[in-house]
Amino acid sequence: MQRARLPRPKGCTSFPSTRSAAPSPPPSSYRSPAMALFECVPNFSEGRDTRTVDALTQAAERAGARVLDRTADAKHNRCVLTLVGQAHELSEAAFAMARVAVERIDLRLHHGVHPRIGAIDVLPFVPLREVEMGAAVDLARSTARRLWDELRLPCYFYEEAATRPERRDLARVRNLGFEALAARMREPGGAPDVGEAAPHPTAGAVAVGARRLLVAWNIVAEGIDMRTARVIAQRMRGRDGGLTTLKALAFPLDGGRVQLSFNLTDSAATPLHRVTELARRQVTRAGGRLVGGELIGLVSLEALSAAAAHYGALQGLTASDVYV
Secondary structure (H helix, E strand, O other): OEEOOOOOOEOOEOOOOOOOOOOOOOOHHHOOOOOOEEEEOOEEOOOOOHHHHHHHHHHHHHOOOEEEEEEEEOOOOEEEEEEEEOHHHHHHHHHHHHHHHHHHOOHHHOOOOOOOOEOEEEEEEEEEEOOOHHHHHHHHHHHHHHHHHHHOOOEEEEEOOOOOHHHOOHHHHHOOOOOOHHHHHHOOOOOOOEOOOOOEOOOEOEEEEEOOOOEEEEEEEEOOOHHHHHHHHHHHOHHHOOOOOEEEEEEEOHHHOEEEEEEEOOOOOOOHHHHHHHHHHHHHHOOOEEEEEEEEOOEOHHHHHHHHHHHOOOOOOOHHHEOO
């Protein structure tokens, strides 16, 4: 993805050699301490129209949230914003951005390689400071109710906000897909957690969650085809017997390259360098090589420190990539 971190842009990371080493007040249900800080990382189904990405960013800022990072990718046709703020600021920002998304994004005309069910596709809330997960769950559920009440966006809850165990995994929620969403909603077990069992005609539905910090890490490889890339992603992800707390997908890129896209939901259990080196071994055995990587959003200091300790240094990363 192309990154537009405010106020400066940032590109991809290249790999070091490792041959020898591997407005509305918040409801009382989620009132939190005055210094409580949350993160929100909304994913939108728009990565080509910079005016829409700008409008989403401006809506969040006007609502009082601080936008720390934004990335957009034309191939995925998707953008990701990283916001921080107090509960009421992020609740207002989420609603303001959703309203822009409903006005400007029509999924009937949307094409991209990334799976999606909505114009505002994923909306996770993360407790950062002086706040517990329960407050993030309440924030997610309250925001979802407003998205339905005022914008008629049906919502599915995932991760810690899930009300059904089979919906904890975001992939199980998003595999409905926008094109098949209306039919799937009518099937047993397919109805949303909030709203009617019918998608918004142009904006679909929203996956709203509460989760811990994660690391989103994309690796670019060449010399292997998409079939091989998908096999590698399947071998590596936790739900298929690979690394615990790792989610993995594969996508085609221009020029015959492929992208291995990883979410590390617990980077202490499954650290960044372990994912990278396993991907390197798998790709090398298949006759390819890694040529670069990119962080989507920000990375925690702990995750970065563990990777730096493994490699001695990580090229291309700066202090603005790190939570402090």
